[in-house]
Amino acid sequence: MEPQNHQIPPTQNPPPPPSFSAKVAEQVKSNLVFKSKWAELNGAMGDLGTYIPIVVALTLSRDLNLGTTLIFTGVYNIITGAIYGVPMPVQPMKAIAATALANPDFGVPEIMASGILTGGTMVVLGVTGLMQLVYKLIPLCVVRGIQLAQGLSFALTAVKYIKKVQNLPKSKALGERHWLGLDGLVLAIVCLGFIVLVNGAGEEGQDGHTDHVGPRGDEEERPSRKARWRKKITSLPSAFLIFLLGVILAFVRKPKIVHEITFGPSSMEVVRISRHAWKEGFVKGAIPQLPLSILNSVIAVCKLSSDLFPERDFSATSVSVTVGLMNVVGPWFGAMPSCHGAGGLAGQYKFGGRSGACVALLGAAKLVLGLVLGTSLVTILNQFPVGVLGVLLLFAGIELAMCARDMNTKEESFVMLISTAVSLVGSSAALGFAVGMVVYLLLWLRKLGTDKPDSVMCMDA
Secondary structure (H helix, E strand, O other), X not given: OXXXXXXXXXXXXXXXXXXXXXXXXXHHHHHOOOOOHHHHHHHHHHHHHHHHHHHHHHHHHHOOOHHHHHHHHHHHHHHHHHHHOOOOOOEEOHHHHHHHHHOOOOOHHHHHHHHHHHHHHHHHHHHOOHHHHHHHHOOHHHHHHHHXXXXXXXXXXXXXXXXXXXEHHHOEEEEEOOOOOOOOHHHHHHHHHHHHHHHOOOHHHHHOOOOOOOOOHHHHHHHHHXXXXXXHHHOOOHHHXXXXXXXXXXXXXXXXXXXXXXXOOOOOOOOOOOHHHHHHHHHHHHHHHHHHHHHHHHHHHHHHHHHHOOOOOOXXXXXXXXXXXHOOOHHHHOOOOEEOOHHHHHHHHHOOOOOHHHHHHXXXXXXXXXXXXXXXXXXXXXXXXXXXXXXXXXXXHHHHHHHXXXXXXXXXXXXXXXXXXXXXXXXXXXXXXXXXXXXXHHHHHHHOOXXXXXXXXXOOO
């Protein structure tokens, strides 16, 4: 007699844990999800006020390969958006750009040498943990001073763009801007007013309204109708519309630029860097750039990210390494040295950027333009109304400067303003940082042995 087979119900084994690659893929997918399509598109325009003037000036005056720069910075945008999940900007290194524009002998080889040396140093500071140590030791009030100085510097430059006619390749003002015209004061003022009407003073101003519900039906209907109109207005992609207007006006100002456009990517070749270029790049480019990269591209960006996105935690190590890696590859092929920047992050946040999709979208646009138009794109950007660029830059600067409003004591504000004043007058973030640290330490020593609370300590804020 054959034994009966009793059917045993299968045990439900738990699903295997996802692999590391699956976790990474899921995180990247989450980081690139649009919070709001129009807002993210609008936020992508928030950093163009600093990006366009620098790359146009260097392309026209120092023969920078704009096509290669667009391709590499576009890739950087996509990668950083996927890694961080916030609108982490990719900007040209400003100290190196300033040196190149001020010194005719500082050409493409010297620019690229500066970027490679700065990038290599940032990688070393990141992987050794020194950058994280610096991040923990620098008081918040000193960082706020540097942010305030950078924001005000952007805002002052923006006002100059709006008020005076600019020669971007030579970074010089050519006289007072006319009121009328396709790049006149009236156009800039209208654009400024439009952005204020749509965006207000920021997110708090837009979200802080509550509708009054009255006892009668008609009183309830009026606020709801107003609320609907307000929602429609505030949902407009103001920065994108302003930028699109600037592109249209560029073609209207010089219709012949259509014939100057050539299709296809710029030729890409390895830059030959001589021993002299390495030396000049290190002394005149890397040394001035390193303090700015450490303070504004890493320390200030990490502090600002924690303010704007408290649910995300970025280490100074990772940000330092990404800044470094961007510059140990691209400059060898002629791409402008790049970094992150607190001003760009503030500008993109101001106009609605809330996820990595914001900068990934911008990166995809750069990549397409670099591959399709190459360096000939500069013929269009050179006709872009500078006053309109000034308006975009103004809001980016103001948003960055407003980060300084969280100083709660007089001592913190004192240190912050000292750092800001020295940074602005000396045109050096490193000098402002050094003086701010000295003042902070002096105030700390003054508190020793007293019964007063240590109100000046602002490291952990």
